[in-house]
Amino acid sequence: MLDLFDEPLPETGEDSVAVIEDLALRGEQGLNQMAHPRFFGWVLGGSAPVGVAADWLVSAWGQNAxxxxxxxxxxxIxxxxxxxxxxxxxxxxxxxVGFVTGGTVGNFTALAAARSAVLRRQGWDADADGLFGAPPVEVFIGKDAHTSVFAALGYLGMGRKRVHRVRTDQEGRMIAGDLARQMEDATGPSIVVAQAGQINTGAFDPFGDIVSIARAAGAWVHVDGAFGLWARAHRDYCSLTEGVETADSWSVDGHKWLQTPFDSGYAIVRDTAALQAAMKIDAxxxxxxxxxxxxxxxxxPELSRRARGIPTWAMIKSLGRMGVEALVARHCGIAQRIAERLAAADGVRVLNDVVLNQIIVSFGCLTVAAGDGKSATEAVITALRDKGEIFVSGGYWHGEWVMRISVICDATMPGDADVVASLILTAWAEVREAAIGQGR
Known part of the structure; x- marks a missing residue:
């Protein structure tokens, strides 16, 4: 694609329509079909038409909001x-509610408010005086937290590595007892980061216990809920998030389950004054x-900013409460059906309790190509991508390479579940047959 677009700086301008037609012709050759009903590689959402149209209005209106x-x-709005x-x-x-670009900046924004608030309780104004000489802020976070939280901590000067990592269970849930043990001696400013929807398993931390432990130590509780917090929009899944409402701040994405176009996320902070103290800009x-x-x-954290909330308004107006609830129910049902089909097959292991929309799968223990270290799971992923009928991704989970399946696009329908499962099982059968034929 770089070669396709590589050309000298134009000395004179071109016709506007011709520029756009050229852009579309060349640009579409390098697009990934992320809004396709069978794209399951990452937790992205589907950029629904109503939100896209509202986003066009945002650009056309040209407002600095x-x-x-x-x-x-x-x-x-x-x-x-x-x-x-x-x-x-x-x-x-x-x-x-601050309208940000996504989960990473949502975590950054909420944690900036948290950092300022817990230091202010110690008599230190981090927003005015910075962190040099400030009491150290202790951060307690689950071992299976999302990488965006660690990035946000790095941006804020609290450090990606300088955290207390709390043990987690087989689903990636923080173990409250280990948090309590680690916080026994916490007397200074502290922040606890919990998780609603683990990126691989979809699991939820025990929020009630976490908040109770944190409150006893005077800590701020932030929840990274990029996609999992949307479980609260459905009566059958909201119990997974019990106690999350008692936290101090939350980060959640719109471009995931609400299907807004990129970029769209929300930083939600209980203490408005703390958020404004950390973010305020004036002249x-x-x-x-x-x-x-x-x-x-x-x-x-933006002065020049687009009116990012308008596509969110349009999507909620379009879907209503019942529409959002139906999206959550449909996607979770599809994930459960896919998992049932895969788990019933020989040599296939579903490694998580499918409580939401995330599935992680491992295939056999075959070495597909001698000496290259690739597992059968990676071979299945590669075979599926080569065929191009569905898109899945891989990743490590507790030391094992797995296939990750994320069901969250509004175009994905119940009928896709069996089609997807069959495509995956066919690819696995082909990989296994090829390995057996090579004597492995």
């Missing part, structure tokens, strides 16, 4: 969309805040 004064429409999100996710209705030339006005750039 940093202040109410600069874009009353952008600020007002974000205010309403934020209220709807809190209602859908059944989180504290007075929490602040004499910027619009003043009127009584009751929402100032979006006081809630996120």
């Amino acid at each position: 940093a202040f109410h004064g600069s874009s009353p429409t952008g600020a007002a 974000e205010e309403i969309a934020g209220r709807w999100l809190l209602d859908l996710l059944d989180l504290p209705r007075d929490a602040a 004499s030339y910027l619009p003043p805040q009127g009584q009751g006005e929402r100032i979006p750039c006081f809630l996120v």
